[in-house]
Amino acid sequence: MRKLTITSMIFIVLVFGFSLGYATELAVWSSPDNADALFELAQNFMQAHPEVQIEVTPLSWEVLYPRILQDITAGVGAFDVTTWDLMTAGAIAPGMLDLEAFAQEHPDLVDPDFDDDDFIPTARYIYGYWGDKRIGQPFYGAAMFFFYRQDLFQDKALQEKFQAQYDRELRVPETWQEAKEVAQFFTKKFNPDSPTEYGIGLMFPRTHTLFYMFLNFFGPYRRSPEGIEKFGEVDLDWGDLFTADHQPAFNSEEGVKAIQDMIDLLPYSSDPLGSDYGETLEAFSKGMVAMVPQWTACMASWQESPDLQPFEEKVGIAIMPGKAPVSGGWGVGINAFSKNQEAAFQFIQYATSKEGDKIQWLKYRVGPTRKSVIEDPEVIADAPWLKDVYLPSLEGASHRPRIPEEPRVEDVLVGTISEILLGQAPNSIETLNLVAEEWKKVLSK
Amino acid sequence: MMNSKKRKRTGFLLILPLLILFLGLTIYPLIYMIYMSFHQYSLASWEEPRFIGWENYREILRDRTASSSVSFTLFLLFTAVPLEILLGIGIAFLIRDVWGERALRSSLIIPMTIPPVVAGIAWKMLYNYEFGPINYFISLFGLPKVSWLGSQFFARLGVLLIDVWQWTPFIFLVIYAGLQSIPRDVVEASLVDGASGWSAMRYIELPLLRPLIWVTLIIRVIDVLKLFDIVYMVTFGGPGSATHSYSFYIYKVGISFGWDVGYASALSVILLLVVTILTNLLIRFLRLSETLGL
Numbered sequence: 001m002r003k004l005t006i007t008s009m010i011f012i013v014l015v016f017g018f019s020l021g022y023a024t025e026l027a028v029w030s031s032p033d034n035a036d037a038l039f040e041l042a043q044n045f046m047q048a049h050p051e052v053q054i055e056v057t058p059l060s061w062e063v064l065y066p067r068i069l070q071d072i073t074a075g076v077g078a079f080d081v082t083t084w085d086l087m088t089a090g091a092i093a094p095g096m097l098d099l100e101a102f103a104q105e106h107p108d109l110v111d112p113d114f115d116d117d118d119f120i121p122t123a124r125y126i127y128g129y130w131g132d133k134r135i136g137q138p139f140y141g142a143a144m145f146f147f148y149r150q151d152l153f154q155d156k157a158l159q160e161k162f163q164a165q166y167d168r169e170l171r172v173p174e175t176w177q178e179a180k181e182v183a184q185f186f187t188k189k190f191n192p193d194s195p196t197e198y199g200i201g202l203m204f205p206r207t208h209t210l211f212y213m214f215l216n217f218f219g220p221y222r223r224s225p226e227g228i229e230k231f232g233e234v235d236l237d238w239g240d241l242f243t244a245d246h247q248p249a250f251n252s253e254e255g256v257k258a259i260q261d262m263i264d265l266l267p268y269s270s271d272p273l274g275s276d277y278g279e280t281l282e283a284f285s286k287g288m289v290a291m292v293p294q295w296t297a298c299m300a301s302w303q304e305s306p307d308l309q310p311f312e313e314k315v316g317i318a319i320m321p322g323k324a325p326v327s328g329g330w331g332v333g334i335n336a337f338s339k340n341q342e343a344a345f346q347f348i349q350y351a352t353s354k355e356g357d358k359i360q361w362l363k364y365r366v367g368p369t370r371k372s373v374i375e376d377p378e379v380i381a382d383a384p385w386l387k388d389v390y391l392p393s394l395e396g397a398s399h400r401p402r403i404p405e406e407p408r409v410e411d412v413l414v415g416t417i418s419e420i421l422l423g424q425a426p427n428s429i430e431t432l433n434l435v436a437e438e439w440k441k442v443l444s445k
Numbered sequence: 446m447m448n449s450k451k452r453k454r455t456g457f458l459l460i461l462p463l464l465i466l467f468l469g470l471t472i473y474p475l476i477y478m479i480y481m482s483f484h485q486y487s488l489a490s491w492e493e494p495r496f497i498g499w500e501n502y503r504e505i506l507r508d509r510t511a512s513s514s515v516s517f518t519l520f521l522l523f524t525a526v527p528l529e530i531l532l533g534i535g536i537a538f539l540i541r542d543v544w545g546e547r548a549l550r551s552s553l554i555i556p557m558t559i560p561p562v563v564a565g566i567a568w569k570m571l572y573n574y575e576f577g578p579i580n581y582f583i584s585l586f587g588l589p590k591v592s593w594l595g596s597q598f599f600a601r602l603g604v605l606l607i608d609v610w611q612w613t614p615f616i617f618l619v620i621y622a623g624l625q626s627i628p629r630d631v632v633e634a635s636l637v638d639g640a641s642g643w644s645a646m647r648y649i650e651l652p653l654l655r656p657l658i659w660v661t662l663i664i665r666v667i668d669v670l671k672l673f674d675i676v677y678m679v680t681f682g683g684p685g686s687a688t689h690s691y692s693f694y695i696y697k698v699g700i701s702f703g704w705d706v707g708y709a710s711a712l713s714v715i716l717l718l719v720v721t722i723l724t725n726l727l728i729r730f731l732r733l734s735e736t737l738g739l
Contacts, residue, residue, distance in 0.1 A: 066701075069489060073491070091489040271575070274594030404487075411697060412510075418686075
């Protein structure tokens with residue numbers, strides 16, 4: 001009996017000890033947008049590195065950001081790797097590993113083919129840096145695009161009607177002024193012959209959606225030569241809503257004009273103040289809307305929609321009117337308190353490599369961040385618009401603030417714009433000045 | 446003597462785990478919350494907590510969103526709670542002794558058993574402007590579609606409807622159970638003495654149900670002051686600040702804004718004080734301590 005007990009104990013200790021020594025377990029937190037791609041990349045990585053076990057946990061945006069903050073401020077190290085929304089860069093930066101410093105300390109771990117200069121420069125900064133600190137590698141490149149019903153814009157009869165009505169040719173709008181006319185033309189209420197119920201699908205709910213939608217309208221003013229002269233160059237940490245010297249820029253004539261553009265489009269959209277991502281996606285999917293500003297993630301659903309077939313003929317993708325669409329997207333970084341930093345470094349290096357970037361786009365529609373992938377023949381054949389629409393959109397994108405106070409200032413502005421759109425507050429510089437004062441108060445804390 | 450001491454010690458040991466949990470999960474966080482409410486502390490700023498006295502409380506008085514969230518919470522308090530109580534009592538009386546009472550009783554409490562988050566998703570679909578069944582039925586009568594989530598009036602009405610739908614069954618259930626416990630012979634005697642059904646209800650049954658009505662009132666008042674999930678799922682406080690409930694605002698400050706622990710604590714302390722004072726006032730005003738032997 002005694003012998004049996006001792007043998008069992010030795011066996012248990014050996015098995016347990018072996019398993020402990022064998023695997024490095026990486027906990028990867030991810031937003032749902034990135035999770036599927038990360039699952040496959042993790043599988044590929046584990047095949048090449050059998051000593052590493054990776055568990056990818058998808059967490060919704062609302063949960064992921066607070067949990068990252070909670071973990072890194074407490075120094076727990078509950079996750080090793082995480083995807084992070086570009087807007088949260090300033091808040092999480094102190095708790096993220098400096099990848100450049102780490103690479104210098106561990107040159108043996110650096111992949112010689114990684115080619116950091118291959119990243120699109122804007123993507124490299126907004127998904128990679130906070131100030132001088134390299135807090136991540138670019139993972140998910142995104143800007144908003146202008147999707148439209150290509151078949152309707154190419155319809156000869158509609159082109160003639162538009163020409164007769166507006167005395168110019170029907171084309172995909174390049175400015176918001178043009179968008180107003182086209183949206184009116186495609187709205188049944190204003191044009192009973194319109195093949196669609198509404199001209200444009202807008203989402204202006206009282207959520208962060210309204211914040212980024214506002215930038216699609218403010219960006220063109222802010223980034224115009226007059227805007228640059230008035231407000232200065234855009235600081236990529238502070239974003240387009242600030243001047244070069246970090247003062248609010250939206251409480252200006254340009255801010256009022258941008259909101260007026262939004263107000264002018266309201267009649268041509270279905271319930272814009274009550275709609276969010278899902279509602280506009282559905283309306284376009286059902287063929288009710290002629291144009292819609294959206295993210296690339298919608299495409300997967302639209303490609304399956306019976307009302308949008310054949311997809312390539314019916315749906316076109318263009319740069320947002322005004323040519324300064326809002327940027328989105330994710331970086332992937334390492335917890336400064338991770339105990340598995342070496343394995344984590346190797347994993348994110350693989351996930352953001354040329355191979356990883358190409359897999360992400362081709363299989364999961366995760367926007368590429370590398371120039372070589374956009375120019376890859378297989379990718380060009382799959383999505384020629386990446387070069388003509390995606391790249392200039394990302395390079396000319398307007399940016400939200402990435403400062404730690406972003407969520408707070410965002411809520412203040414969203415509340416006021418929502419009130420203006422509802423007609424509860426006047427669209428004036430005075431109204432926006434009140435928001436600017438609030439912003440200054442938040443920033444001075 | 447020794448026996449009594451031993452018994453006391455055993456009793457203490459038995460409640461010790463609960464006591465530890467209570468101290469750790471209720472008393473400590475409560476004291477910490479009060480302590481943090483006098484500090485400037487946000488996890489996103491990466492600075493140590495800084496004592497700022499009453500500044501967070503003064504900030505609440507200046508905060509426009511805080512005041513609009515108080516306004517919406519009061520709106521619900523003065524509309525949803527009375528409506529739920531009236532409907533709950535009415536339904537409890539109406540379904541008594543009707544054919545299919547059991548089936549009705551079971552089906553009436555279904556809304557209460559649905560998790561608020563699930564209810565929120567379902568109602569958001571019902572309120573959908575283009576594809577929602579509610580607007581479909583409205584259109585059958587030739588009426589224009591309603592922007593349930595995009596207009597201030599209808600968004601408030603929408604949240605009110607969901608709350609009434611979900612919590613009227615609770616009032617109904619309590620009052621209905623109370624009605625079953627009223628001795629039938631008392632009511633029957635009054636009817637024999639010539640009282641009408643209305644008089645029996647007004648002068649016999651309702652007075653006997655009064656303690657239960659007051660208790661449900663207090664529970665619902667506390668619940669409405671804490672309303673969060675429906676707002677989070679259906680309107681996210683909008684449009685504008687039309688449906689910002691106070692608890693939802695605390696969530697935004699405390700979690701969404703990057704863990705502004707100090708200010709969220711101050712907002713929470715105020716809520717705690719209001720709930721405590723209001724509950725105590727109600728208990729005193731309604732003389733519940735005498736009625737329920739508290």
